[in-house]
Amino acid sequence: MKKHYDVVGLGNAIVDVLSYCEDAFLKAQGLDKGTMTLVDEARSQALYKMIGPSTECSGGSVANTLAGMASLGSQVAFIGKVAGDQLGKIFTHDLQSVGVRYHTPPAPQGAPSTANCLVFITPDAQRTMATYIGACALLNEGDIDETVIARGDILYIEGYLWNGEHNKAAIRKAMSIARAHGKKVAFTLSDTFCVHAHRDAFLALLSDLDILFANEAEIMALTASMDIDEAIAAVRGLCPIVAITRSEKGSIVVAGEHVHRVPTPPVAKLVDTTGAGDLFAAGFLHGHARALALPQCAELGNRCAGEIIQHLGARSLKPLKELVA
Amino acid sequence: MKKHYDVVGLGNAIVDVLSYCEDAFLKAQGLDKGTMTLVDEARSQALYKMIGPSTECSGGSVANTLAGMASLGSQVAFIGKVAGDQLGKIFTHDLQSVGVRYHTPPAPQGAPSTANCLVFITPDAQRTMATYIGACALLNEGDIDETVIARGDILYIEGYLWNGEHNKAAIRKAMSIARAHGKKVAFTLSDTFCVHAHRDAFLALLSDLDILFANEAEIMALTASMDIDEAIAAVRGLCPIVAITRSEKGSIVVAGEHVHRVPTPPVAKLVDTTGAGDLFAAGFLHGHARALALPQCAELGNRCAGEIIQHLGARSLKPLKELVA
Numbered sequence: 056m057k058k059h060y061d062v063v064g065l066g067n068a069i070v071d072v073l074s075y076c077e078d079a080f081l082k083a084q085g086l087d088k089g090t091m092t093l094v095d096e097a098r099s100q101a102l103y104k105m106i107g108p109s110t111e112c113s114g115g116s117v118a119n120t121l122a123g124m125a126s127l128g129s130q131v132a133f134i135g136k137v138a139g140d141q142l143g144k145i146f147t148h149d150l151q152s153v154g155v156r157y158h159t160p161p162a163p164q165g166a167p168s169t170a171n172c173l174v175f176i177t178p179d180a181q182r183t184m185a186t187y188i189g190a191c192a193l194l195n196e197g198d199i200d201e202t203v204i205a206r207g208d209i210l211y212i213e214g215y216l217w218n219g220e221h222n223k224a225a226i227r228k229a230m231s232i233a234r235a236h237g238k239k240v241a242f243t244l245s246d247t248f249c250v251h252a253h254r255d256a257f258l259a260l261l262s263d264l265d266i267l268f269a270n271e272a273e274i275m276a277l278t279a280s281m282d283i284d285e286a287i288a289a290v291r292g293l294c295p296i297v298a299i300t301r302s303e304k305g306s307i308v309v310a311g312e313h314v315h316r317v318p319t320p321p322v323a324k325l326v327d328t329t330g331a332g333d334l335f336a337a338g339f340l341h342g343h344a345r346a347l348a349l350p351q352c353a354e355l356g357n358r359c360a361g362e363i364i365q366h367l368g369a370r371s372l373k374p375l376k377e378l379v380a
Numbered sequence: 381m382k383k384h385y386d387v388v389g390l391g392n393a394i395v396d397v398l399s400y401c402e403d404a405f406l407k408a409q410g411l412d413k414g415t416m417t418l419v420d421e422a423r424s425q426a427l428y429k430m431i432g433p434s435t436e437c438s439g440g441s442v443a444n445t446l447a448g449m450a451s452l453g454s455q456v457a458f459i460g461k462v463a464g465d466q467l468g469k470i471f472t473h474d475l476q477s478v479g480v481r482y483h484t485p486p487a488p489q490g491a492p493s494t495a496n497c498l499v500f501i502t503p504d505a506q507r508t509m510a511t512y513i514g515a516c517a518l519l520n521e522g523d524i525d526e527t528v529i530a531r532g533d534i535l536y537i538e539g540y541l542w543n544g545e546h547n548k549a550a551i552r553k554a555m556s557i558a559r560a561h562g563k564k565v566a567f568t569l570s571d572t573f574c575v576h577a578h579r580d581a582f583l584a585l586l587s588d589l590d591i592l593f594a595n596e597a598e599i600m601a602l603t604a605s606m607d608i609d610e611a612i613a614a615v616r617g618l619c620p621i622v623a624i625t626r627s628e629k630g631s632i633v634v635a636g637e638h639v640h641r642v643p644t645p646p647v648a649k650l651v652d653t654t655g656a657g658d659l660f661a662a663g664f665l666h667g668h669a670r671a672l673a674l675p676q677c678a679e680l681g682n683r684c685a686g687e688i689i690q691h692l693g694a695r696s697l698k699p700l701k702e703l704v705a
Contacts (some may be wrong), residue, residue: 073697074697075697088465103473104473104477106477107473107478107697108447108473108695108697108699109470109477109697110435110437110693110695111434111435111436111470111471112435112436113433122433140466141465141466141467141493142466145436148428148429149433152429152431152432153432153433168466179605212510255472308702366692367691367692367697368435369434370433371433372398372399372400372432372433372435372692373400
């Protein structure tokens with residue numbers, strides 16, 4: 056019998072480089088606090104020289120979500136591009152070791168290196184990111200394996216990947232395969248910069264989606280709303296399920312006429328918000344794949360996000376299963 | 381005016397790969413809990429495939445000590461060998477970014493890769509290590525820069541480096557330069573496996589040392605003692621200062637007729653003991669370079685060790701200066 060997947064994810068394959076800095080450093084470097092900026096290799100290396108001691112941990116938004124889901128007990132597969140270098144091997148190990156199926160061929164020798172994301176953590180535990188996309192840009196239609204997507208219940212795509220013709224063609228092919236096989240499609244807006252850069256494309260995508268993930272700033276940017284209630288009214292009906300994360304205020308799920316507001320308990324010690332949205336999606340999708348009611352999905356998402364922000368990095372090195380009670 | 385160093389350190393240049401495991405895994409893999417085992421590349425890769433998700437952080441015993449000292453405000457330099465690969469660049473960045481002088485030429489292309497240490501953390505926060513020494517074995521006399529050692533007050537050498545003729549020749553050359561320039565020499569026994577493997581050589585070294593670092597198990601192995609008091613009596617007079625770490629029991633400094641027992645306060649949350657001994661040495665040497673009394677040196681060492689065991693990895697990503705009050 057062929058293996059079945061709860062979710063097949065499509066995203067950037069990135070190793071995070073985590074370090075602490077002051078707000079003044081972000082300002083001096085023109086980095087927009089709380090968001091992600093794409094940088095070229097030279098700028099990435101220049102920033103790396105300026106940061107203090109760092110630690111490396113596998114990342115990538117959808118990859119983080121899938122690692123979290125696998126850790127919760129889901130069956131998941133990832134499609135994304137590394138290079139054949141040491142960081143690519145680390146990224147591959149970290150996904151496979153937690154049980155994520157991951158067999159996208161690495162970029163050939165001489166191609167750009169494995170992507171890295173410089174994560175700057177300020178004293179308020181907020182994270183600001185500068186990503187060198189490297190080998191990720193080479194993900195293309197040829198990497199989209201129909202047999203894998205056909206075996207998944209949900210195809211999950213990150214907005215960050217909406218970048219360059221190769222990647223967009225890969226996304227379109229994956230979505231059309233999912234549709235042809237009667238699968239659900241979920242998408243995350245990823246970042247306000249993505250929304251600003253691709254607003255029309257993302258709005259056009261909405262009617263093809265079953266689930267949309269966004270944080271408060273992203274959904275307001277997408278809907279050009281002044282407050283969250285206006286945004287809720289605007290997205291209602293455009294997509295069957297819209298899950299909105301709101302940091303310490305918990306999350307909101309908009310499903311047709313229903314709006315579920317799900318609070319989140321305060322965390323003991325806020326260390327680093329990297330991965331909070333990704334792990335919310337992990338808990339939510341894990342619940343959804345098990346046909347839990349939407350408020351329960353959001354509640355599990357909140358719990359996973361609450362766990363990840365209490366340590367450094369977007370991946371939990373310990374199993375998350377105990378969060379499913 | 382030429383730069384002056386509080387400490388010039390000689391050690392292995394290693395990137396740590398940290399992951400969690402159960403005690404049963406160590407037993408099944410024949411790894412001796414709490415100690416370090418040297419493994420070849422094939423065994424290292426086989427173990428890596430078996431471990432769960434991991435995170436990478438620069439390591440190496442003396443390198444950890446120097447990074448800690450720089451973070452405390454000391455001027456320090458490191459001599460050790462990486463390869464020209466991604467992990468070598470990460471190791472170099474992490475030392476240089478905190479202010480450690482580090483300019484040992486990397487091993488040439490085609491040589492073994494940068495060393496890695498698989499650090500297995502058990503639920504009791506104890507760490508067990510399997511090290512693939514890689515490029516470190518290529519450190520040789522040619523890497524020992526007389527002008528750097530001559531500008532340091534203390535030469536600090538790790539016992540782990542006592543491995544192979546290249547490395548031993550490098551250690552001997554460094555020690556003879558330090559002596560010729562009237563500098564102090566400090567040494568750490570590193571691990572009980574080092575003591576068992578090189579006991580006669582280490583005992584012969586003692587008369588050439590000014591400061592010896594050891595933990596309780598190591599000093600008892602070196603002196604073939606049945607308890608700590610017997611060990612203290614045995615080392616007294618063999619080396620001017622012997623600093624012994626005892627985990628939650630604090631530390632002991634033996635200096636001629638004087639024995640200083642310095643307790644350590646309990647820590648809020650024990651996460652990972654990786655680097656505890658290295659950071660004790662950082663605090664101790666930082667104090668010693670500032671002519672603090674020995675109990676004060678040990679007290680600062682205890683505080684640095686207490687800080688590092690409350691998070692994952694042997695390097696603090698935040699400055700340690702606030703510990704010097």
